[in-house]
Amino acid sequence: MNFEGQHLLAIGDLTKEDLLKVIEVAGEIDKDMEKYKSLLNGKIVSTLFFEPSTRTRMSFQASMERMGGSIIGFSDVSTSSLQKGESLPDTIKIISGYCDVIVMRHPEAGSVAKAAEDSSVPVINAGDGPNEHPTQTILDLYTIMKEKGTLEGLKVGFVGDLRFGRTVHSLAMALTHFNPEFYFISPPSLAMPEKYLQELIKKGIKYRQEEDLLKVSKELDVLYVTRIQKERFVSPEEYAKVKGIYKLDKSLAQHIKEDAKILHPLPRVDEMNPELDELPQSIYFQQAHNGIPVRMALLGLVLGKLK
Amino acid sequence: MNFEGQHLLAIGDLTKEDLLKVIEVAGEIDKDMEKYKSLLNGKIVSTLFFEPSTRTRMSFQASMERMGGSIIGFSDVSTSSLQKGESLPDTIKIISGYCDVIVMRHPEAGSVAKAAEDSSVPVINAGDGPNEHPTQTILDLYTIMKEKGTLEGLKVGFVGDLRFGRTVHSLAMALTHFNPEFYFISPPSLAMPEKYLQELIKKGIKYRQEEDLLKVSKELDVLYVTRIQKERFVSPEEYAKVKGIYKLDKSLAQHIKEDAKILHPLPRVDEMNPELDELPQSIYFQQAHNGIPVRMALLGLVLGKLK
Amino acid sequence: MNFEGQHLLAIGDLTKEDLLKVIEVAGEIDKDMEKYKSLLNGKIVSTLFFEPSTRTRMSFQASMERMGGSIIGFSDVSTSSLQKGESLPDTIKIISGYCDVIVMRHPEAGSVAKAAEDSSVPVINAGDGPNEHPTQTILDLYTIMKEKGTLEGLKVGFVGDLRFGRTVHSLAMALTHFNPEFYFISPPSLAMPEKYLQELIKKGIKYRQEEDLLKVSKELDVLYVTRIQKERFVSPEEYAKVKGIYKLDKSLAQHIKEDAKILHPLPRVDEMNPELDELPQSIYFQQAHNGIPVRMALLGLVLGKLK
Secondary structure (H helix, E strand, O other): OOOOOOOEOOHHHOOHHHHHHHHHHHHHHHHOHHHHOOOOOOOEEEEEEOOOOHHHHHHHHHHHHHOOOEEEEEOOHHHOHHHHOOOHHHHHHHHOOOOOEEEEEEOOOOHHHHHHHOOOOOEEEEEEOOOOOHHHHHHHHHHHHHHHOOOOOOEEEEEOOOOOOHHHHHHHHHHHHHOOEEEEEOOHHHOOOHHHHHHHHHHOOEEEEEOOHHHOHHHOOEEEEOOOOHHHOOOHHHHHHHHOOOOEOHHHHHHOOOOOEEEOOOOOOOOEOHHHHHOOOEOHHHHHHOHHHHHHHHHHHHOOOOO | OOOOOOOEOOHHHOOHHHHHHHHHHHHHHHHOHHHHOOOOOOOEEEEEEOOOOHHHHHHHHHHHHHOOOEEEEEOOHHHOHHHHOOOHHHHHHHHOOOOOEEEEEEOOOOHHHHHHHOOOOOEEEEEEOOOOOHHHHHHHHHHHHHHHOOOOOOEEEEEOOOOOOHHHHHHHHHHHHHOOEEEEEOOHHHOOOHHHHHHHHHHOOEEEEEOOHHHOHHHOOEEEEOOOOHHHOOOHHHHHHHHOOOOEOHHHHHHOOOOOEEEOOOOOOOOEOHHHHHOOOEOHHHHHHOHHHHHHHHHHHHOOOOO | OOOOOOOEOOHHHOOHHHHHHHHHHHHHHHHOHHHHOOOOOOOEEEEEEOOOOHHHHHHHHHHHHHOOOEEEEEOOHHHOHHHHOOOHHHHHHHHOOOOOEEEEEEOOOOHHHHHHHOOOOOEEEEEEOOOOOHHHHHHHHHHHHHHHOOOOOOEEEEEOOOOOOHHHHHHHHHHHHHOOEEEEEOOHHHOOOHHHHHHHHHHOOEEEEEOOHHHOHHHOOEEEEOOOOHHHOOOHHHHHHHHOOOOEOHHHHHHOOOOOEEEOOOOOOOOEOHHHHHOOOEOHHHHHHOHHHHHHHHHHHHOOOOO
């Protein structure tokens, strides 16, 4: 698609070609960021964070600023006008008249897509609760492409909370364009939801479900680890039961390929021993930094300043 | 007056010529905003919001950024140094040394004018409680001028909370420069305060007070609807008594002129059915967006970069 | 040292030559700030304020913006990702990949130095609790140099809370490079800590301890007044006992030299009567404003854009 003027609401709205386009543009930017420092002079992004998220917010803001653009917004709903009882449609109608693009995070699934209906400028979904966070998925793809040289035919393992893990669902679905083989590693209570498995079957994608990481770890080109998110659990007890199970440490080095890559959407809590950072396979901090060229690419594309 | 270096504290400080000057400059900007994108490079506005107001804050910030200027400030007094017991004069003396212009909102009437006394840079009042919010009034005037082609001799109806409605008081007083005819439509408990009516009598301005909007609606060139602001009431009971009375809906279409214009300072709560948005007469979202060229004009003028 | 790429964590890390270098560069900037307005285009500072500090935060932000640079960050830990349980090292590793320099304030002594270990970009300490706030000390030195024409051989009095006063400790130590004579004026319970006195003895610096300011005030070239910080006391009772003791007022004029200079790091609470502001010797607001050229100099130096 032509990205100019388009919303980015769900990863599933992008075709394989769209994904490769963003990755290509991000790669160009990554080579020489300095070149783009005035591209968005005079342009304004609104970062509307109805739920705090320092990293995502700062990543989008830095991406805008690296291209000379400016920022308005809020990082906390308690200082927003919604306190006075204004409806979300009204807020969006007004704010979209102040800026050129909106980046929005909201705790409620579907809220960002609804907001997009009332916006006169492109809206980028920066996370709507348990639902979508498409720029995270694109930066995951970009990271895999950059580190492995290809997205095609990879053996990708997902470990941790596969039931609630939004990033896992989105990345798995996006990777189906690229003929992957999946390994879903989790306790049964946090297994990959049936609807995604059905989708894989429909598409003829091979997958395997495992409880023991070490049984399959040697196979993997990519190991995608996820946090068990306290926020998604109904009670602290439910959370406590599962949180420590897949704690990875340095001994993992003996059980993975030399050129495997370990990714994590971060933040992590205690699913990884920090000593894991020393492994050459651990690239989750680079992954986080890849958010900058990817979001620069997206902002430039929807604003029609990059092709 | 020459705006350069001047404070903008109260709408009454501006002459008819001043108002027309700002409107003229805003009109120029509105035609080609892009032209101004580097005008304020290196200039800094401090947005000091001692009371949250997302829309007003973002509108000022966007206006500054559209001209290449930068922003410092706070949107919430809880993260300000005043917590450490510093006096407002000290805060203003220090901060005015960091920036080129201050935009300030404060819950207390008179506080912004007091702050201006200690500032070494121009101060723009972005609302001091029930008192003044002059840029709102100028954008209201700008909207009427843009939509009606003139400010002279218009029949203007105000409906809703005319007693506490700061925007109503300011706009009515500002319009007295332009030979208007007023219709004040409200329940008796929310009627226009006597002191403004006396002022109108003194100036020879015709006005009529009504409880029933439909009795006069056909006459109106402009209908200015206001929110009944919960914050201004002493108790929730007092608020509940009056809030629903003047709820407007689509049926209003049959009772107003085709070329009438419906304005509202927003946010609205339940004084309007959203279906009213469909009326071609409803221009309150454009009105909100007009805040950008108007505030750009003001910032450029007080900074001496626009003439 | 060559400042490019260096952290600025503690005032003691800077040699006499380093201090004079920053002061010299700040002086250049002070003469014509406009000249630097595009120097940091495309550069980003992260202002990470784990503890609110409006003035310091806005001063750093304005300094960055005066040179065309941009800002990301937070002013309040409650909207930061640390709420999700992320460790400080992880936060710093990620955020340092988004920006070119970090300015950090944190309530815990040593936390900023620790953060610097995990940062891929220079970190400037904007205050780590009772420990260090080096840019305050440099702006104090800059102010003295600017107002007295030299830093060498001055008689400097410190009055107020000398026990907990971080700014006093740092400035006294920094001044030891310049052959000063010190007067420490405080009640015994708030006296200069022994370890600093030992250091002075070791360096052969003359000092005198006094309870009564007026006994020595006529001698002083510089009088550095400090706030008695409520936050540093264990109980409100402890605070109440000492707070009002050294309240200065206009009558001080008769007891100090005509060309003496009164400094204060601000904010002040009730240690000074505001009438003191009228004295020509009172230069604490200029002192605060000197934070801008000093911080511009430091940002430009660590980013390698000033030499």
